[in-house]
Amino acid sequence: MDHNKVIERALIHIEGHLQQSLTVESVANTFNMSKYYFHRLFSAMVGCSLNQYILSRKLNASLTFIQNKNSSLTDIAYQLGFGTQASFTRAFKRQYGVAPSSLKTGLTTISPVPIPTVVKRPIKNINGDIVTDFTLSEFKETRISGIAFEVDLANDDYKEKIRAHSEMLLSHIDETIKGPCYVIYSNCQPDSTRFKVLFGIPSSIEIDKPYFFTVDVPQIFCARFNYCGEILDIGDILKSDYARFLKISRQETAETDIELIQAFNDVHHLDSTYHIYAPIKKLPTDSYL
Template sequence: MDHYMRIQAAINYVEQHLTEELPITEIAAQAHFSAFHFQRLFQAICGFGVQEYVRKRRLSEAAILLKKTGMNILDIAITYQYQSQEAFTRAFEKHFGMTPGKFRKSDPPIVYQTKMDFLTFRLKNKGEMKMNKPTIIMLDEMRIMGRSHKTSLHDEKYYEEIPGFYQGFGLNQDFMRIPDKAAPDMSYGISCDFENDGSFSFVVGEAVNSFPEAVPEGFVTMTLPAGKYAEFKVDGPVDQVQNTRRYIYGTWLPSSNYERKEGPDFEVTDVCNSRYPDQMKMSIYIPLKS
């Protein structure tokens, strides 16, 4: 079963349980992905998150009940997992621009969230494999030392925060405190410690030949595992870096014959030959199952 069919299985599960509690771990399990990876794939393909989709579907079904039945608003709210009529009203008004009561009495043109069909995405993406294809390579184990920052997939928060992490690392000259460098002038950015709620750690640092006996306060060490990786080269503005990340998870990985292996993914920036934000020379590495 390919990625799109697996995600569709999760969507089918959501549709069958819209009136019940829907933990992200249970949704992701239907697609046989970790909760974090499922959320990353879904967001990259759709442009919005899983929980947002569930919320839109519930509100859309609630709107249909408001129009087609005489159910009172509190019962509809509870049916779609809102703990009170007030909470439901706030969510409904924020999404549709009017209260449930006003909606019921009028006939406004609104856009309902219908059930998603990921098989349509599969057909669409077959025609969009236009970015640079990766090179499949084997990498040796690498030791990294740097600083770690917590960020999140939600609302693509990490796209806004990661450049700041890099800038802070440079402005504070943290790189000067890293001993025994294995690849001077090459900066590593590593996504790791993935959590079910969509949060993860991003480590900015450099490769070292060995770890120091005493790690400076505020620094972390980690080892990138040896194995098979897909290498995506980027040579352009910072927007191209972000678009490549979206392409990897939204188009290439779901459409390829490869399966992502659990563990960190990372990027390596050629610091000397890069100029932020107009010209970035970087390689992005995604771990693959053998």
Template structure:
């Protein structure tokens, strides 16, 4: 079975049996895989450990039960196979920042979620570790012209903000223009949650608009990954991929002002497969890994 078909089937199986006492071994055996390989594959593809994923889906089901039934905490605890009501309450509060009782007595808008979409990207096996496939490249300097704005990940609804600016920029372009598109994230200050973002194309031109700039991206040594899916829906996967890449290859994050570059082949289609570039420091392995 294709790895993505396996995990997709697993997600459906987990959802259909989330009220059962599921274990890693149970699911791995159901699909005839060793639990060690299955867990490595699940973590690599989903960007989250199996047990953490199952817990998140149990808690998602708990919200539905609270909103759609008059069951008490003990009944829900038993239904979802938590060991005790206090264990259920601790897990629920850690995940949703309020207790089940608070949700029951003072209904709050908590949106339940469907099974998450799979983020498809090439995988590779390095000494038994399954990671998102990557290459290390020397990115040559180039210029990007586009709209510049800021997002604060701690305050803004940055998904909405980035989407709005992307739509605004695309409305300025000739639909017949064929050009790669770029979304570039730069940290404003060290340890800050605020980022400068530019969405644009790789050519120099001018528009008489506020916050329209041309910036130069310097030469950078980058780790390159390939993805299919909405960048704004895959933070967990990206963080996991990058952390595993650094650990397995013994690379270090670069000190560039630019934190991440997203490149699309066509600026008019931001839902197509794309490349993601992250700066790294040079080390003795780089010459062997350069694509």
């Protein structure tokens, strides 16, 4: 069974039946799966429960109905399966922070979002539940040369800043340099939105620029995950995957400045799959690794 395709089809099915009664059992039956396994699979792949997802998509669909201005809020509430207009309004305010009436009057504009893309990654069963596949391993001590900079996740331009600095390093690397590439994210301060980023390679390169550095990354015990897709666009899935992994595997995060390491096999092919190394504490049962 291709679990990625199952969830992709499930999202399409849900979107086409938002005005009908949808339950875990009814959706699971559509794909000839037990409701228990399907719910675990869906939660692991999407990052929220099926009921939470259905509610969010119903509210997303309501945006179009409200902006068409052909139906009352009561009609929209019943059309999407809310028991009353009051329950619809409460759910809408929880998700969007404003009452649906503010869209009706034109005071606020909220655009609907498309069906989310399923982030393709392998999964595994552990302790009777489903998590993104992982391997416990050591990230070996490595000397990395590259470009270091700082970003603030609270600013809207942080993605563009990371991409621009990455391209800056690549412009100084020719095709004769082969091998892996690393993007290392470290937290500047506890509970801060500002991160230090190092984009580099394990090769000796010397570039006479103020933002180019060589650092020695120490050996770190990590949980290693495998992903495909732009990491800056899958941040929410990555966070939910990691939280689910910690809960189900009963591992603990390590006290280290490094938050995570993104590792590509080829510095010239950054659109390929990559590994994520997340530092964790080494438990006595992990001593053989």
